[in-house]
Every structure is written in structure tokens, then in C-alpha cells.
Amino acid sequence: MDLRACCVLVSSTTFGMQDPTLRSELERTVGEVRYSSEKRPLTATELTSRVKGIDGWIAGLDEIDASVIAAADRLKVIARYGVGYDRVDLAAATRCGIVVANTPGANSAAVAELTIGLMLALGRRICQADQAVRSGQWPRIAGVGLAGKTVGLVGFGSIGRETARRLSAFGCRVLVADPFVSPEAVSGCGVGLLPLDALLPASDFVCLHAAATPATAGMVNESFLRKMKPGAFLVNTARGELIDEAALGQAIESGHLRGAALDCFRNEPPAADHPLLRLPQVMATPHTGAHTDEAVNAMGRMALDACLAVLRGERPEHVVNPDVYTGMDRV
Numbered sequence: 001m002d003l004r005a006c007c008v009l010v011s012s013t014t015f016g017m018q019d020p021t022l023r024s025e026l027e028r029t030v031g032e033v034r035y036s037s038e039k040r041p042l043t044a045t046e047l048t049s050r051v052k053g054i055d056g057w058i059a060g061l062d063e064i065d066a067s068v069i070a071a072a073d074r075l076k077v078i079a080r081y082g083v084g085y086d087r088v089d090l091a092a093a094t095r096c097g098i099v100v101a102n103t104p105g106a107n108s109a110a111v112a113e114l115t116i117g118l119m120l121a122l123g124r125r126i127c128q129a130d131q132a133v134r135s136g137q138w139p140r141i142a143g144v145g146l147a148g149k150t151v152g153l154v155g156f157g158s159i160g161r162e163t164a165r166r167l168s169a170f171g172c173r174v175l176v177a178d179p180f181v182s183p184e185a186v187s188g189c190g191v192g193l194l195p196l197d198a199l200l201p202a203s204d205f206v207c208l209h210a211a212a213t214p215a216t217a218g219m220v221n222e223s224f225l226r227k228m229k230p231g232a233f234l235v236n237t238a239r240g241e242l243i244d245e246a247a248l249g250q251a252i253e254s255g256h257l258r259g260a261a262l263d264c265f266r267n268e269p270p271a272a273d274h275p276l277l278r279l280p281q282v283m284a285t286p287h288t289g290a291h292t293d294e295a296v297n298a299m300g301r302m303a304l305d306a307c308l309a310v311l312r313g314e315r316p317e318h319v320v321n322p323d324v325y326t327g328m329d330r331v
Contacts, residue, residue, distance in 0.1 A: 006311050007032040007053055007074075012060035012081035013039050015300050018293045022300045029308060030056070041087075041268065044068050051075060056307040059088075061268070061287070066092040077310035079303040082107060082290060083158075085320050086212040086239065094321045101306035101316045105158050106298035107290035112162035114289045115207055115237045116170075118261035119146060122233045123205075127283055144204075144233075144258075146170040152203030154196065155210035155238065156181045163207060164191050175199045178210075200227040205235060212239035220244060225251040231258045237289045240265040249275050252282065263289050 008030050016023035027033050034054065036042060041061040042050070051057070051072040058079050069075075069092040078088060080102040093100050121127060123144035132139050151167055153160045156178040164174045168190050176186060177196040186193050200206065206228060210216050220234070220243040228234070234257060236243060245266060251257045259281035265274070268287055276282050290299065306316035315325070 001055075001076075001311055001313060003029050003308070003311055004031045006030040006055040007034065008056040008058065008307060008311075009034045009036075009050060009054045010058045011036040011038075011042055011047075011050075011062050012058055012300075012303070013041075014060075014291060014296050015058055015081060015303070018296045019300060022297075022304055026058075026304055026308075030311070047071075056311050058303045058307055061087060064088045064093075069093055069096055069098065072096075072098070077101065077307055077316075079307040079310075079316075080320075081299050081303045084211065084239065086241065090321045094324045097324060099310045099316065099319060099324050100321045101303075101310070101318050102320050103299045103302035103306075104318055106302050107292075107295040108158040108162045110292040110295035111159045111237050111289035112166055113292070114263060114285070115159075115163050115209075115235055116166050118235050118237070118263070118283060118285070119151075119205055119207070119233070121283060122235070122259050122261050128280065146172055146205075149173070149204040150175060150202055152177065152199040152206045153191070154178070154199070154206060154208050156186065156191075157209060157211075159237075160207075160209040161189065163209065164189060175203060196224075197227060200224065201229050203229060203232060205233045208234075208236040208238045208242055210238055210242060212241040217241050218244050220248065222247045222250070225257065228257065230256055233258055234260040236261070237263045240268065245274075245276055249279065252276075252279055257281075259283070261285075263287055 044063040044065045044067055047068045048071040051068055053074055055074050056077050058081055060081050064087060066089045069089055075098050077099045083102050083104050085100060085102055088100055090100060125141050125143055129141050148171055150173045152175045154177050156176045167174050174191040176191045176193050177199040183193055225247055261283040263285045264287045309316040
């Protein structure tokens, strides 16, 4: 395919932010690049009018459902800028011969670092201390340290592994619950593999690193939270869809949980009057886990390479719907 005849849509909000050469390379290589002017993920309604006539797409956390796929009359590839693809209708993309690629591992260290940062901020009540000093107070604030604490990781993919490696330096006992991980796979990682029901009551901090799937949606519900150790903390740097937010609010207001740190919500951005944002025990960040200089550059490079590979008729390294190639000769 003649790349100079191709049009690429870029809806990722941070593509090329740290490395402008990514944008200039894309612009030199293809005939037209359309950038989203919005500084947020786009809804399906917004996308249906923007995907007409595009051949490639470097996508962020946009809502890419079947209606968007149907409106994309020339699309060959969706290169997800990040690892998650739960907001892409894979079945619809596969039916239409559209390759969906992602960037696994590019942001693992960045998300792990934010996870540790949120744990420290929760335990030492850093935000409350900062606000108190700014208001003229000088309080004695009792905190919770990480040394000697048990941390439960729900999900042990690349981000979970990076988090576990860093926690070892803090002297933490690390437990893992992941139905897709075998004892052999965690051998030598310095972690204990347990069923979820055994991990929850044993953990002082529970960190979510699971993918959002139909099986995990709403997994952090009343039953999950009730099994957690009284006074424990919850950290979510994965997906907001994992949490029943009303149940989490009740668990914190009742005093069963000491606090929570959330980098993601079911609806983003959350409304200013979101019930969880009214609780001083809840810390919130704007889905910023992957936004470090190194991670942004790595995701940008991998997404760009995947997009251009498909447009050249090549197979990219990380395809999340390999069935698109089965019995087909579309790319």
C-alpha cells in the first residue's frame, strides 16, 4: 500500500508529547495525519464522524465500539497507545479485518512506580499533611510504613511483576492472586501465590493489576471488600471498571478500609460531585500511571511502528486479535 496515500488518525492525548520526532516521522511517512484537539478520550458518538476515510489509527482510551468500527470505511489498523484494549470491540474489528495492536511492557515500570507512590502517600497521609501545613497547621500525623507490611497484588502480569520487584526493597511481604499464573511462573520472584480469598484478609495493602474483562468487571464488590483486612488500603492503577464504586465508598465510610488511592474511575473524568471524591480517605489521580517521559516515548514508538507496519502490509509484533489473520489476506 502506498503510505503517501494513507490517512492516520491520532486520538492519543500524549502521542509525541515528550518526543516530537514521533509526530514528524508520522507526518513525513503518510499523506495525512488528523490529530484530536480534545485532551481526553473520545466517545463513540464523537468518533463515528472522525473515522471515515482513515487507514490507520493511533488510539488512546477511546470508546471504540461496534458503531465506530462500522463507520470506519477504510481502516486497516488500530494501534492502541498502551496495553489495555478493553474499550475496543475486538470481535467487530476482527470481522472487518482490522488489526488491533498494543504496547505491552512499555509502561510497566511507570505504572509500578505510581503504585508505590500511592501506597506511600496513603500510608504516610502525605496529601493531608501538605494541606494542613498550607493552612497554617503543624500537626503530628501518625502514618503507616511499608516495611514489614503484607502487600497483595491482584494480577501478576508485567506491571504486577515490576511492582513486586520494587516492593522487595521496602521489606514487604508480597502475595499474588492470579488464576492464570502457575507456581512455577512465580518461582524466584520472591512472592507467594495464593487464592484471592486467602490473599485479601492477609494484606495490609491490596493493589489491583488485573485487566478489565467481563470476568473481572466489578470484581471489587461488597464481598471482596468485606474479605479485606480491617484497616487495609486499596490501590487501583489498572481500570476503573474493576471496582463497584458505591461498595468501596461504603467500606471506607464504615471504617472497614482505612483508605484508597484511585488512578482510574468507571467514568473518566469523574464528576466533581462523585461520592468517592468527597471522602478525605480517598486519593485520586487522573489516570496518569503511564505518563512518564520514558513510558510515553516507548508507547509512542511501539504504537507508531505497529500502525505503519500494518499499512506496509507487515504483521506488527503485538497483535491482540490474531484471528484477524486466520484464513484472511486483508493486510
